[in-house]
Amino acid sequence: MSKLARPLSVMGILNITPDSFSDGGNYNNVDDALRRAETMIQAGATWLDIGGESTRPGAQAVAEAEELDRVIPVLEAIKQRLDVKVSVDTVKPAVMSAAIETGVDMINDVNALREPGAIEVVAASDVEVCLMHMQGEPRTMQHDPRYEDVICEVKTFLEDRIHQCAKGGIDGHRIWLDPGFGFGKSQRHNYQMLQRLQAFHELRCPLLIGMSRKSMIGHVTGKNVNERLSGSIAAATIAAYKGARMIRVHDVAETVDAMRIVSATLEGDFL
Numbered sequence: 001m002s003k004l005a006r007p008l009s010v011m012g013i014l015n016i017t018p019d020s021f022s023d024g025g026n027y028n029n030v031d032d033a034l035r036r037a038e039t040m041i042q043a044g045a046t047w048l049d050i051g052g053e054s055t056r057p058g059a060q061a062v063a064e065a066e067e068l069d070r071v072i073p074v075l076e077a078i079k080q081r082l083d084v085k086v087s088v089d090t091v092k093p094a095v096m097s098a099a100i101e102t103g104v105d106m107i108n109d110v111n112a113l114r115e116p117g118a119i120e121v122v123a124a125s126d127v128e129v130c131l132m133h134m135q136g137e138p139r140t141m142q143h144d145p146r147y148e149d150v151i152c153e154v155k156t157f158l159e160d161r162i163h164q165c166a167k168g169g170i171d172g173h174r175i176w177l178d179p180g181f182g183f184g185k186s187q188r189h190n191y192q193m194l195q196r197l198q199a200f201h202e203l204r205c206p207l208l209i210g211m212s213r214k215s216m217i218g219h220v221t222g223k224n225v226n227e228r229l230s231g232s233i234a235a236a237t238i239a240a241y242k243g244a245r246m247i248r249v250h251d252v253a254e255t256v257d258a259m260r261i262v263s264a265t266l267e268g269d270f271l
Helices: 030-042 064-081 093-101 118-123 150-168 187-195 197-203 215-221 229-241 252-267
Strands: 009-015 047-051 085-089 106-109 128-132 175-178 246-249
Touching (some): 009 030, 009 252, 030 047, 030 064, 047 064, 085 093, 093 118, 118 150, 150 175, 150 187, 150 197, 187 215, 187 229, 215 229, 229 252
Parallel strands (some): 009 047, 009 246, 047 085, 085 106, 106 128, 128 175
16 A cells, blocks of 8 residues: 555644643643643654633633733744644634744634634635534534534535635645534534544545544543543544544544554555
């Protein structure tokens, strides 16, 4: 089997928030965030994803100034001191712009650049962007998500966002896609998407997948949020084997080992 077009990468999650569902409040100052970043890089993460606003179900919005104060000092410190690619998880054009000025490599937007001005900010740069599907908004998205066909509807949404980005000047080679596990999806929807993940390859953009510690893992295993490592590894392995090119996780070292096995199997280095 030939080498895959993009290496299979692990993205470590670095939440600079008091209320994220798994690690909220753990890394709220620059020194703690840097130590966590160093640990994840040593464990094999080639990307870090910095978030200054929780997008867990039921989360409340954060003011723009507060998000900037949380994210930009940490981003600046990481880019100055560490050799790693960094994304910033934000829906706000002003935060995107400040992150780009500070040297970010990717904008990871759960709102798929739908906020007015977002496409223009990204188009004026050369950074990569991840477009995610979400039904509703974090505060209400899990109240009663419904689809006729979740795969078809998510694909149609992402295809339209790719088209809108292209119209706005963002080349397709800069775009990653995330179908949005847990974002306006029931557990049935989540597992339907995982089962049929290959369908999203028709959109011809690499997939960035995040299922780490989410309720879809706890729903099946019965485990609390900090006891979901094995289930998260299983889900990540399935996603990678079905063609995802980046896996966004809390538990980097264990996921890196699993992804090395997937890569060895898919690429045939040891066959």
